[in-house]
Amino acid sequence: MSDLAPHLLFMLAAAGFFAGFVDSIAGGGGLITVPAMLIAGIPPLQTLGSNKVQSVFGAASATIAYARKGHVHLRTQLPMALMAVLGGSLGAALATVVPGEVLRAVMPILLVAIALYFALKPNLNDVDKHRRMTPLVFGLTLVPAIGFYDGVFGPGAGSFFMLSFVSLAGFGMLKATAHTKLLNLGSNIGALIVFISFGAILWKIGLMMGVCQFLGAQLGSRLAMRTGARLIKPLLVIVCVAFTIKLLADPANPIRIWLEI
DSSP states (O other): OSSSSSHHHHHHHHHHHHHHHHHHHHHHHHHHHHHHHHHOOOOHHHHHHHHHHHHHHHHHHHHHEEEHTSSSSSHHHHHHHHHHHHHHHHHHHHTTTTTTTHHHHHHHHHHHHHHHHHHOOOOOOOOOOOOSSSSHHHHHHHHHHHHHHHHHHTTTHHHHHHHHHHTTTTOHHHHHHHHHHHHHHHHHHHHHHHHHHTTTTOOOHHHHHHHHHHHHHHHHHHHHHHHHHHHHHHHHHHHHHHHHHHHHHHHTHHHHHHHTT
């Protein structure tokens, strides 16, 4: 970290704070921190590993804030969180096996679909609805699957958790956000354990940005609890659209290659 110029350290700290704020409300913190770390000249593998360090801080901060207000009960949701840990660790361990090009191609389509769902579906509020899937089935299928994706690729996992909680578990927006942060914490911990074993962590940078993420997530989660769906819904749509644009802006994105644009 001593090799980085002061203005780059300030940029990383600011990126961590803003990412924690946004991620605690709508997910997508990696959309901010990963590019910032790459711009600072940090190698890709160390960027992914160190990003998990700060992501743990941000997700833990938001989870604590939501739990204190009773929006998520940690003891009852512990088994589901452990399934997210399992999925995240398997995803990180098998990252080299999963075809990354397929994920980069499918992601923009999925994110646009999620944005349209939350933007156009009426009656999305903080009131719980009828659930379409039992907690047991939800915890044994979707939770480890999304956790696996979080370990393999990462960005957008929070949006997938949100969509699953709202559309299948019947959660209101605020409750879905609170539980998403808990499961994000689990999948991040699982992936972090694997990255540590590979020595892909820049601890000083990860911890510095992690502290900033913690503070940003405290502010974001408190704001979300005050405003509920009125803030969460539009910010979630904005994050999904922004990440889609970022993915498609990359000339190496498979969709652009296939369409020759």
